Amino acid sequence: MKPAILDDDFFRRGTLRVARDLLGKHLVGRVNGAELALPITEVEAYDGPNDRACHAHRGRTARNAVMFGPPGFWYVYLCYGVHWLLNIVTGPEDFPAAVLIRGAGDVCGPGRVTRRFGITGDQDRKSAGPAAGLWIEDRGLRVRRKEIERTPRIGIGYAGPVWSSKPYRFVWDGVRS
């Protein structure tokens, strides 16, 4: 199968579906002039205005505005004043949702993924693709359902018992090199 860059149609679907399907797809970027591609191993879904863990839950702000736009755009923000976190906007326009990329290849942890790829606020609000220097490809890697683990999301206790316990985190443990 020929590598295919994922486009709007892939990301326009339901957030949970996109999140699950993102496992095994390759995050591709340019680092120091060379191309770096790592298969995505861990993601979390943040699904719209009713999701109390989603940044868009309290309405549109300058920071989260990109989530209200069309799918396939990067949402990058600084967390704890230290770490950049990488999200891809999902769902139709005006439905604020995104998927957080928490792990790729042998890199575990959302802050470490961005550091590995050299991602900063520069990519924020850009459309995922070569022009942004950062995109996602389907390279034909096959992910079996049994290899996917679903757990609650990390670090969102503030969202209350209902939303913080939703199994919106997807981990692929079938990656082998």
Place this chain on the structure above:
DNA sequence: TAAGTGATCTCT
């Protein structure tokens, strides 16, 4: 286990 770190958001 605790602190660093600074943008962002919610009050005054």
Place this chain on the structure above:
DNA sequence: GAGATCACTTAA
């Protein structure tokens, strides 16, 4: 404008 908060990481 001030104060609290935070989708994390690292060093103990």
